[in-house]
Amino acid sequence: MDSSAECVKVAVNIRPLITPELLNGCTDCITLVPGEPQVQIGTHSFTYDYVYGTSGSPSVAIYDDCVDPLVDALFRGYNATVLAYGQTGSGKTYTMGTNYSGEGSNDGIIPKVMDTIFRRVESVKESTEFLIRVSFIEIFKEEVFDLLDSNLTISKGEGHVGKAIVPPRVPIQIRETVNGGITLAGVTEAEVRCKEEMASYLSKGSFSRATGSTNMNNQSSRSHAIFTISMEQKKITMCSSGGNEDDMGDDILRAKLHLVDLAGSERAKRTGADGMRFKEGIHINKGLLALGNVISALGDEKKRKEGGHVPYRDSKLTRLLQDSLGGNSKTVMIACVSPADTNAEETLNTLKYANRARNIQNKAVINRDPNAIQLQRMRSQIEQLQAELCIYRGDSNAPFDENQILKHKVSLLEASNAELQKELQQTQVTFEHLNQRAVDAQVEKDKLIMQIESIRNGKSWDEIEAAGDQDADLVRSYVSKIQDLEGELLRIKNSKLKHTRFVDCVDSDDEGFRPTAGLFPPIDGLSSNSDTKSLENEDEAEDEQKELEHSSMQEILDRELKELDKRLEQKEAEMKRFTSGDPSVLKQHYEKKVHELEQEKRALQKEISELRNNLDSISSNSDDGTQKLKEAYLQKLTILEAQVSQLKKKQDAQAQLLRQKQKSDEAARKLQEEIHRIKTQKVQLQHKIKQESEQFRLWKASREKEVLQVLQKFPLKILLSFSVCL
Numbered sequence: 001m002d003s004s005a006e007c008v009k010v011a012v013n014i015r016p017l018i019t020p021e022l023l024n025g026c027t028d029c030i031t032l033v034p035g036e037p038q039v040q041i042g043t044h045s046f047t048y049d050y051v052y053g054t055s056g057s058p059s060v061a062i063y064d065d066c067v068d069p070l071v072d073a074l075f076r077g078y079n080a081t082v083l084a085y086g087q088t089g090s091g092k093t094y095t096m097g098t099n100y101s102g103e104g105s106n107d108g109i110i111p112k113v114m115d116t117i118f119r120r121v122e123s124v125k126e127s128t129e130f131l132i133r134v135s136f137i138e139i140f141k142e143e144v145f146d147l148l149d150s151n152l153t154i155s156k157g158e159g160h161v162g163k164a165i166v167p168p169r170v171p172i173q174i175r176e177t178v179n180g181g182i183t184l185a186g187v188t189e190a191e192v193r194c195k196e197e198m199a200s201y202l203s204k205g206s207f208s209r210a211t212g213s214t215n216m217n218n219q220s221s222r223s224h225a226i227f228t229i230s231m232e233q234k235k236i237t238m239c240s241s242g243g244n245e246d247d248m249g250d251d252i253l254r255a256k257l258h259l260v261d262l263a264g265s266e267r268a269k270r271t272g273a274d275g276m277r278f279k280e281g282i283h284i285n286k287g288l289l290a291l292g293n294v295i296s297a298l299g300d301e302k303k304r305k306e307g308g309h310v311p312y313r314d315s316k317l318t319r320l321l322q323d324s325l326g327g328n329s330k331t332v333m334i335a336c337v338s339p340a341d342t343n344a345e346e347t348l349n350t351l352k353y354a355n356r357a358r359n360i361q362n363k364a365v366i367n368r369d370p371n372a373i374q375l376q377r378m379r380s381q382i383e384q385l386q387a388e389l390c391i392y393r394g395d396s397n398a399p400f401d402e403n404q405i406l407k408h409k410v411s412l413l414e415a416s417n418a419e420l421q422k423e424l425q426q427t428q429v430t431f432e433h434l435n436q437r438a439v440d441a442q443v444e445k446d447k448l449i450m451q452i453e454s455i456r457n458g459k460s461w462d463e464i465e466a467a468g469d470q471d472a473d474l475v476r477s478y479v480s481k482i483q484d485l486e487g488e489l490l491r492i493k494n495s496k497l498k499h500t501r502f503v504d505c506v507d508s509d510d511e512g513f514r515p516t517a518g519l520f521p522p523i524d525g526l527s528s529n530s531d532t533k534s535l536e537n538e539d540e541a542e543d544e545q546k547e548l549e550h551s552s553m554q555e556i557l558d559r560e561l562k563e564l565d566k567r568l569e570q571k572e573a574e575m576k577r578f579t580s581g582d583p584s585v586l587k588q589h590y591e592k593k594v595h596e597l598e599q600e601k602r603a604l605q606k607e608i609s610e611l612r613n614n615l616d617s618i619s620s621n622s623d624d625g626t627q628k629l630k631e632a633y634l635q636k637l638t639i640l641e642a643q644v645s646q647l648k649k650k651q652d653a654q655a656q657l658l659r660q661k662q663k664s665d666e667a668a669r670k671l672q673e674e675i676h677r678i679k680t681q682k683v684q685l686q687h688k689i690k691q692e693s694e695q696f697r698l699w700k701a702s703r704e705k706e707v708l709q710v711l712q713k714f715p716l717k718i719l720l721s722f723s724v725c726l
């Protein structure tokens with residue numbers, strides 16, 4: 001997960017069974033797991049960040065756990081959103097406190113938010129200036145209306161009970177700012193200075209909100225309502241520069257808290273709706289369906305990593321909540337559910353919806369005024385230059401020694417680094433917005449091109465409109481396909497870069513890889529047009545990239561193979577040395593030699609013992625002749641004994657040789673085994689080379705097929721416009 005990314009927090013609020021449900025004999029079908037944020041319904045079990053049951057005073061706990069941290073974040077310059085979702089009558093308006101009029105029960109979230117904000121403002125008003133504004137809008141039948149519009153003449157009696165409202169009011173246009181933010185053209189933003197003033201605007205807006213009676217709630221909200229609190233703050237006194245992330249210094253922080261009370265999520269037939277109420281339901285569901293699709297797209301980790309399309313533009317609701325879901329906001333969703341068994345199906349749907357929302361990751365950043373950031377940076381520079389000047393002047397009264405100045409410089413650099421990192425974060429968020437806008441604009445543009453083309457071909461407007469959604473889906477699928485391919489190309493480029501570095505390290509003599517020719521020949525009719533070249537070039541670049549990858553892989557494998565061959569050659573040469581003579585002949589030779597020496601030794605020993613016998617018989621005769629013979633025998637005996645001892649030595653040496661021979665036989669056997677292993681490795685490597693070539697061939701074939709399919713499906717005009725935009 002990205003370190004700066006933070007998941008949307010999800011809480012489930014289960015209201016008690018209400019009187020009509022009790023009168024109908026409904027029973028509680030939800031089970032809570034004690035001590036765990038878990039909910040069980042039937043065989044299903046879900047875990048959330050927080051679960052609030054039917055007892056106690058949940059609104060206090062909900063506020064403390066889920067909303068108070070968001071109000072705190074608002075003061076630190078972060079955007080935040082609280083979103084109440086659930087079927088009609090599940091308690092969204094009750095939980096949010098959207099109907100709060102400034103008097104009576106203070107139970108809902110919004111009154112508590114107001115209370116906290118103004119208590120906090122009061123506590124820091126000596127050091128910080130605040131500008132707080134509120135706006136209140138509703139999305140009713142896919143149009144945005146300003147609930148604080150002072151020209152609003154509608155009275156509560158005109159269309160609220162059983163009859164649809166036909167309000168004499170002008171819808172507000174949604175605009176996008178240059179950095180991808182969403183604004184509402186001309187919406188009332190009322191400045192407020194106290195809680196009572198803020199509550200009066202909430203009450204005024206709630207009064208104007210479209211409500212109606214349904215089977216499930218006789219004061220049912222028929223619109224999505226967004227109450228927004230904007231806060232601008234600036235420190236009055238100078239503050240010490242420190243590394244604290246939330247220290248705003250001279251910055252102006254601007255942040256918004258959206259408090260969203262959605263319309264009921266139930267299916268139309270359950271509410272017993274007909275006529276106008278039924279049509280309202282269709283619009284409500286369109287917005288909630290789009291919201292569900294956005295949640296699904298953002299919650300899918302694979303799609304998110306690939307930067308896939310998020311259909312924010314499919315409804316006004318999702319466009320307005322763009323920042324709150326997957327953007328620059330800290331967001332909490334409160335799923336409101338009824339425990340009644342009659343509502344079990346809708347409750348299960350809400351729980352599933354909420355469960356998916358837990359996977360959404362937002363990237364909230366502190367919203368600082370860019371001018372203030374620039375000012376801060378310039379001030380740091382001045383301080384640094386002043387410090388340097390002190391050193392160069394050699395000013396003995398200067399309060400800095402060199403060490404201090406270096407420390408100061410380090411802290412300035414650290415501060416500037418932190419600033420740059422924040423800027424980078426903001427730029428990343430802006431980039432993602434712009435990217436999304438580019439995709440959406442591309443889809444819009446291509447839809448229009450197709451419509452113009454259809455008009456030229458004589459189609460009626462009804463036919464065009466009927467085909468509109470289908471065409472838009474087709475175009476969207478192509479745009480996202482192109483996005484996917486671009487993403488893949490980028491990944492391949494990056495991995496190639498890493499790979500080239502690796503190869504360079506392994507072999508510095510490597511000349512590098514030369515790009516081979518593109519895979520596809522120019523396409524007739526397109527090749528001469530310069531607009532198509534970028535598309536063609538990108539394809540060629542991708543193909544070249546793949547070819548390069550393939551050839552570099554082949555080169556590495558070839559090199560490995562050569563290395564193995566070299567080792568094999570060495571081992572075989574060694575083996576040859578061992579086996580150059582016939583080992584069995586050699587062995588026989590040595591054994592024979594030892595045997596001969598043995599025989600010779602025995603013969604000599606026999607001769608010596610005969611001589612000794614003769615000597616003994618001579619000793620008994622003492623005449624001169626026999627004495628001389630005795631001396632001759634003794635001499636011979638000495639010579640023979642010397643010969644025997646030499647023969648013994650030779651015999652030992654031969655035995656030693658024989659042992660050595662046995663050892664070298666063992667070494668030869670091991671060598672033989674090693675040669676066998678190298679040969680097996682070689683076969684495996686050759687197999688791998690073959691496999692890699694085959695994979696590359698298959699990729700090449702599918703790539704050609706893919707490009708041909710895209711070219712066949714796209715009208716030429718769309719291809720041209722894609723290539724211009726991309």
Ligand SMILES: Nc1ncnc2c1ncn2[C@@H]1O[C@H](COP(=O)(O)OP(=O)(O)OP(=O)(O)O)[C@@H](O)[C@H]1O
Pocket residue numbers: 014015016018086087088089090091092093094095217219220221222262263264265336
């Ligand atoms: N926690 C609660 N305790 C007691 N009563 C509650 C609670 N939550 C809701 N109710 C009651 O349930 C009824 C329906 O609540 P609410 O109007 O807030 O529903 P909703 O979800 O806003 O409906 P819709 O989408 O139709 O506007 C109201 O009568 C309300 O007083």
